[in-house]
Amino acid sequence: MKQKNDLSPADIRHKEFKISIVGGYDKNEVDEYLAILADQFEQVYTANVLQNSMNTTSTNGESVVHAQQTIEQMQKREELIANTLLYAQNMRDEVIKIAQSEAKNIIDAAEITAKKTYDETNFYLNSLRQEFINVKESHRQFLITSHAHLKVMLERLEQDPIFKKENELEVNNAFEEARTMAPVKKKVIKTT
Numbered sequence: 001m002k003q004k005n006d007l008s009p010a011d012i013r014h015k016e017f018k019i020s021i022v023g024g025y026d027k028n029e030v031d032e033y034l035a036i037l038a039d040q041f042e043q044v045y046t047a048n049v050l051q052n053s054m055n056t057t058s059t060n061g062e063s064v065v066h067a068q069q070t071i072e073q074m075q076k077r078e079e080l081i082a083n084t085l086l087y088a089q090n091m092r093d094e095v096i097k098i099a100q101s102e103a104k105n106i107i108d109a110a111e112i113t114a115k116k117t118y119d120e121t122n123f124y125l126n127s128l129r130q131e132f133i134n135v136k137e138s139h140r141q142f143l144i145t146s147h148a149h150l151k152v153m154l155e156r157l158e159q160d161p162i163f164k165k166e167n168e169l170e171v172n173n174a175f176e177e178a179r180t181m182a183p184v185k186k187k188v189i190k191t192t
Contacts, residue, residue, distance in 0.1 A: 034081075034085075037081050037084075041074070041077060044070065044073065044074050044077065045074060047070060048067065048070045048071060
């Protein structure tokens, strides 16, 4: 960067500031630049006041012309400073507007993704709930059917005469009676 005293109107016109991500231009750099402009403006202003003071005491027409030129230069510099500040403000506003737009786009995309994920999760949970209901109902049907088969088997087992010890004597007697009633065939042995 040039020294404070070396700054020219062209330097001011072509000065470029770095843009920070959120707040626009780098505040320290702009403040430093404005301080240089203010210092030079103050020097010119002081010189102008001194020149005017000399012109009032001097009758030389050349001093008046020089003072008028100095005043014109100061007015141009003041106008340039105002334009530079306006340009910096406009650029900052534009950067903020772009950042807000990008932030809104990011938020909108995140909301869409979140809604899609939420809907997919709800669909999956509803599918799991339905599957759980189906499995539970199948299990209930299995238990009811198994219970009915077991009940019938228990009833048949309980009706079997050998199931109870006290009925065993009755079964034995029935067997003996059946054995005695049945004709017994004797084997004939043939002799040759």
